Amino acid sequence: MYQLSPSILAADFNCLGEQIRQVEEAGVEWLHIDVMDGAFVPSISFGMPVIASIRKNSSLFFDVHLMIEEPGRYIEEFKKSGADMLTVHAEACKHLDSTLREIRKAGMEVGVAINPGTPVSQLECVLDLVDMVLIMTVNPGFGGQSYIESCTGKVQKLRKMITEAGLNVDIQVDGGINEKTIDKVLDAGANILVAGSAVFGGNIGENVRCLKEKMESR
Numbered sequence: 001m002y003q004l005s006p007s008i009l010a011a012d013f014n015c016l017g018e019q020i021r022q023v024e025e026a027g028v029e030w031l032h033i034d035v036m037d038g039a040f041v042p043s044i045s046f047g048m049p050v051i052a053s054i055r056k057n058s059s060l061f062f063d064v065h066l067m068i069e070e071p072g073r074y075i076e077e078f079k080k081s082g083a084d085m086l087t088v089h090a091e092a093c094k095h096l097d098s099t100l101r102e103i104r105k106a107g108m109e110v111g112v113a114i115n116p117g118t119p120v121s122q123l124e125c126v127l128d129l130v131d132m133v134l135i136m137t138v139n140p141g142f143g144g145q146s147y148i149e150s151c152t153g154k155v156q157k158l159r160k161m162i163t164e165a166g167l168n169v170d171i172q173v174d175g176g177i178n179e180k181t182i183d184k185v186l187d188a189g190a191n192i193l194v195a196g197s198a199v200f201g202g203n204i205g206e207n208v209r210c211l212k213e214k215m216e217s218r
Contacts, residue, residue, distance in 0.1 A: 021058075025205070042141045067140050088103070111132040178195065
């Protein structure tokens, strides 16, 4: 299953609802929502009130990416605000396995993320607890960064790990994904692609169409 998950971090917040409507009309099924706390990453973005607000008028799958320290503190609150999947960073959790189990218990799909400098081997013991692994292909905290080439090999290694373990786990990539980099991450084994500027920069409908065509041609 291939999915495009546009990141609203790159949207124009003056007309956020309208831009979400445009991606939905273009055939997108997922929406990537980056929550940043100013501690785990340098930037501060938005939290539960924004998610709850856009949930009222959207039926999209809310793919919520928590770039916050000890995210286990807020699992129930994000569930109540409308998150469908909660992705937490391995680097941010003192007890990662417990946090992942709590997300499942709350009734959400489970994701785990790693930064560019974290080896995929650190996930071996929790792969059977998750629906998706997010490999950051830029250092988290800011949109508009360039794709880190060494991350391609990490996607390949992770896909091999998942296959050898006989698991059904999606691989998401986030950072610098556009028409120039999309083929290399798809070839490496990713199947869920986060795109921010590549979707919200310019004609949203046309941008979505171009990216989805590349994904659907596989």
